[in-house]
Amino acid sequence: EDIFASYVMGTWDIGALRVIGGVRVENTRFSAVGNQVEVDDDGNYTVTARAADSSYTNVLPGLHLRWNASDDWVLRFAANKTVSRPSFGDISPRTATNAGDEEVRLGNPELDPYESRNIDLSLERYIGKSGILSLGLFHKSIDGYIVNTVTEDDAAYGGFEVTRVINGDKATVRGAEFNYQQQLDFLPAGFDGLLVGASGTWLDTGFDAGIADRAGEDFMLPRASKHVYTAHVGYEKGGLSTRVAAVYRSEYLDTIGSDGRAYDIFVAPNTQLDFSLDYRFTPRVSMYFEAQNLLDKPLELYQGVRSRTLQNEEYGRTYALGLKVAL
Numbered sequence: 001e002d003i004f005a006s007y008v009m010g011t012w013d014i015g016a017l018r019v020i021g022g023v024r025v026e027n028t029r030f031s032a033v034g035n036q037v038e039v040d041d042d043g044n045y046t047v048t049a050r051a052a053d054s055s056y057t058n059v060l061p062g063l064h065l066r067w068n069a070s071d072d073w074v075l076r077f078a079a080n081k082t083v084s085r086p087s088f089g090d091i092s093p094r095t096a097t098n099a100g101d102e103e104v105r106l107g108n109p110e111l112d113p114y115e116s117r118n119i120d121l122s123l124e125r126y127i128g129k130s131g132i133l134s135l136g137l138f139h140k141s142i143d144g145y146i147v148n149t150v151t152e153d154d155a156a157y158g159g160f161e162v163t164r165v166i167n168g169d170k171a172t173v174r175g176a177e178f179n180y181q182q183q184l185d186f187l188p189a190g191f192d193g194l195l196v197g198a199s200g201t202w203l204d205t206g207f208d209a210g211i212a213d214r215a216g217e218d219f220m221l222p223r224a225s226k227h228v229y230t231a232h233v234g235y236e237k238g239g240l241s242t243r244v245a246a247v248y249r250s251e252y253l254d255t256i257g258s259d260g261r262a263y264d265i266f267v268a269p270n271t272q273l274d275f276s277l278d279y280r281f282t283p284r285v286s287m288y289f290e291a292q293n294l295l296d297k298p299l300e301l302y303q304g305v306r307s308r309t310l311q312n313e314e315y316g317r318t319y320a321l322g323l324k325v326a327l
Contacts, residue, residue: 001085002029020064027057028085034093034107041099050093052109058083072127078120086111086146090165097160104157106164114144114167131182142171147209147222150265151258163255169210171221175203183236193237201228211258219264225252239280246273254301265310268300284326292318 009022031053039045062080069075086108094107122136144167154162181197205221220226227250234243248271257263273294280286294317301311 001088003027016068018066020066021062023059023061025057025059026083027055028113029053029055030091030109032088032092032109034095034109036095036097038095038097039099043100050095052091052093054109056113058113058115072125074124074126076120076122076124078118080118082116082118083113084116084146085113086165090146097157102160104154104160104162106162108165111146111165112144112167114142114146116140116142127182128185130185132179134177134179136177136179138173138175138177140171140173142173142221144168145171145207145221147207148255148265149209149211149258150255150263151213153213153259167210169208171205171207173203173205173221173224175201177201193235193240195232195234195236195243198231199229202226209256211256213258214256214260217261219256220253222253222256225250239286240277241279242275242277244273244275246271257303262304265301265303266306268302268306270297270299271295272297286324288320288322288324290318290320 003026005024005026007022007024009020012019032051034050034052036048036050037045038048060081060083063078064080065077067075090107091109091111092107093109094105096103096105098104118138118140120136120138122134124132124134126132146165147168148163148165150161150163152161154160177200179197179199182195183192184194184196185192187194203221203224203226205224205226207219207221209217209219227248229248230246232243232245234241236242249269251266251269253264254267255265257265272292275289275291275294277289278286279288293315296314296317299311299313299315300309302308303310
């Protein structure tokens with residue numbers, strides 16, 4: 001994948017208001033070689049090479065405003081257009097056919113990137129030299145959002161369950177976000193290295209998948225949780241830096257079933273707790289320790305309703321200890 005980009009940008013200061021406007025043009029050229037793998041009932045397989053290529057151009061304008069209301073308050077506004085390209089795994093020209101399990105998994109080299117028109121508004125308050133409190137509102141209108149689908153009535157693969165990625169039609173995202181971070185440097189010596197932080201994101205989404213068999217249905221945006229909350233407590237002073245962080249993510253839609261809502265695949269709510277520590281002995285030598293998934297939560301997927309567990313993966317807790325030396 002080769003991307004050629006050019007842009008023009010201008011900045012204007014009008015008293016306490018800064019205006020930044022411009023446009024970016026990106027041309028993308030993509031080529032790939034993949035394989036078509038067919039496995040028969042006896043486990044024998046054949047491999048056939050496949051190739052694909054494409055080229056497209058995106059024009060991405062943007063306008064950003066920042067108003068310094070006072071020494072501690074900042075108001076920001078942005079209106080822009082962005083692009084998100086398919087992953088290499090999604091656009092690879094691959095086909096995997098398993099006759100024994102009656103399953104087919106397809107890449108889709110004809111996928112288009114999806115474009116989003118965005119409006120963002122945020123209010124920020126800076127707290128001393130090391131803190132920030134912010135509240136933001138946003139709206140996104142998306143064309144061609146990429147989603148996984150699964151169907152059992154594909155005309156080209158009769159009797160097989162077919163999984164592929166496609167471009168949907170229209171999607172909208174409306175939401176709000178809150179963020180607070182501060183180092184408690186006003187506390188007495190020894191405690192002034194304490195860090196605290198919390199954030200939350202709330203989404204209201206709608207998605208038209210453009211699937212004929214489910215025309216008229218409105219879906220939540222795939223891979224977008226309605227609620228995401230984070231919180232952390234840490235300490236930084238001298239050569240020591242440490243954090244305990246928790247993240248909660250509500251359920252989200254992962255794969256749309258072309259044959260009905262009972263076939264939609266969701267990822268269950270999840271809470272993860274992690275710990276990290278870094279100690280710098282010298283400017284060049286430091287030690288780190290990381291502990292992830294301390295609550296030992298699994299990755300759970302279900303189909304249609306929560307009681308129909310489709311996949312449950314347990315990873316356990318993960319620990320890492322190391323020494324870093326800058327040469």
